[in-house]
Amino acid sequence: MVERIKSGVNGFDAIVNGGFVKNSVVAIYGSPGAGKSVFCTEFLREGLKNNEKVFYISMEQDIDSFLEQCDSFGFNEFKENLNSNFVFSRMNGHDFKNFLSIELPKILETRKEKHARIVIDPLTPFLWEVKDPTLQRNILTDTFKMLREFGTALVTIERYGNINTMELSEDIAIPIYLSDMVILLSMIYNQNFYQKAISIVKMRFSSHSTGMHPFDIGSNGINIFQDQPVF
Ligand SMILES: Nc1ncnc2c1ncn2[C@@H]1O[C@H](COP(=O)(O)OP(=O)(O)OP(=O)(O)O)[C@@H](O)[C@H]1O
Ligand SMILES: [Mg+2]
Numbered sequence: 001m002v003e004r005i006k007s008g009v010n011g012f013d014a015i016v017n018g019g020f021v022k023n024s025v026v027a028i029y030g031s032p033g034a035g036k037s038v039f040c041t042e043f044l045r046e047g048l049k050n051n052e053k054v055f056y057i058s059m060e061q062d063i064d065s066f067l068e069q070c071d072s073f074g075f076n077e078f079k080e081n082l083n084s085n086f087v088f089s090r091m092n093g094h095d096f097k098n099f100l101s102i103e104l105p106k107i108l109e110t111r112k113e114k115h116a117r118i119v120i121d122p123l124t125p126f127l128w129e130v131k132d133p134t135l136q137r138n139i140l141t142d143t144f145k146m147l148r149e150f151g152t153a154l155v156t157i158e159r160y161g162n163i164n165t166m167e168l169s170e171d172i173a174i175p176i177y178l179s180d181m182v183i184l185l186s187m188i189y190n191q192n193f194y195q196k197a198i199s200i201v202k203m204r205f206s207s208h209s210t211g212m213h214p215f216d217i218g219s220n221g222i223n224i225f226q227d228q229p230v231f
Contacts, residue, residue: 002205005115005152008046009039011224015209016200020152020181022115024204025144027123027175029157029168030185034196035217036156037061039185040119041070041078042221043154047117048077048085053151054117055108058090059125073221087111096126097135100143108150116151123155123175137174144178155179168201180204186212188230197230 004019013019020026030036044054056066066088070078078086089107091099108116130136147153157172168176176182182201187194199212215224 005117006046008042008044008049009222009224010220011213011215011226012198012222014226015198015211015213015224016203017207021203021205022152023148024180025147025153025155025178026181026183027155027157027179028183028185029159029172029176029201030183031159031187034159034185034187035215035222036185037069037121038073038217038222039183040121040154040156041073041075044086044117044119045075045077048081051085052117053085053087053111053114054081055087055089055111055119057104057107057118057120058088059096059120059122061121062090063088073219075221094129096129097139100126100139104143105146108146112150118147118151118153120153120155122158124158127157127172127175133174137178140175140178159184176201195230198224 003022005022006019007013028036028039040056044056047054058066067079070076082088087107087110108118127136130139155175157175161169181203184199184201186197186199188197196215196217197212198215200208200210209226212230213224213226214228214230215222
């Protein structure tokens with residue numbers, strides 16, 4: 001039987017048969033502002049509440065802006081555990097290959113032996129930089145394998161283009177294929193407002209909801225309404 005871990009996101013575990021499959025790599029694919037980073041933050045917060053090791057690897061944000069976002073939700077666990085159970089690392093420079101294959105394992109190594117929660121947010125700059133499909137595939141295959149050895153990982157991928165179509169674009173085919181699970185965060189335009197919605201595109205080793213579930217982001221974070229239709 002597969003082992004599962006709680007997501008920490010309100011309403012999410014109910015649509016995926018109990019939670020994330022332990023030691024899997026999950027891609028969160030979504031429109032700008034759809035809630036990818038908040039989702040990842042809540043996933044790590046759940047780990048901190050359970051005294052687990054958690055890693056936030058950013059290719060974009062610095063620690064101050066991350067903590068400010070946590071503050072806006074009252075997520076104090078990050079400040080309290082900074083540099084103990086919570087490790088924040090920002091990738092500087094543009095050598096993604098070097099970072100993912102050499103630096104990242106060193107960062108994670110400091111917490112070996114225990115299951116860790118790991119977030120790479122966003123993975124997109126790597127995809128922009130390493131365009132050659134063979135190289136991208138080789139690096140990501142190794143990176144994802146390494147992530148599964150250290151724990152359960154969420155990686156985020158920006159989604160552009162028409163937000164009302166559900167198609168996955170071809171330029172992100174490799175990370176989508178290599179991930180064990182793909183979550184799509186959409187913003188659906190309807191009668192003058194955007195409704196946020198979540199759906200599970202794929203999930204290896206588990207049954208899951210095939211519906212599109214509306215959610216909102218309130219002062220306490222994400223709330224998924226598992227039983228409601230999108231409109
Ligand atoms: N303190 C808060 N209270 C309520 N809602 C918030 C709060 N902070 C952020 N939000 C909501 O969360 C959204 C941003 O979510 P998030 O940063 O997770 O999106 P993202 O998908 O990571 O975006 P990006 O593409 O910029 O990385 C905001 O647009 C807003 O709707
Ligand atoms: Mg983000």
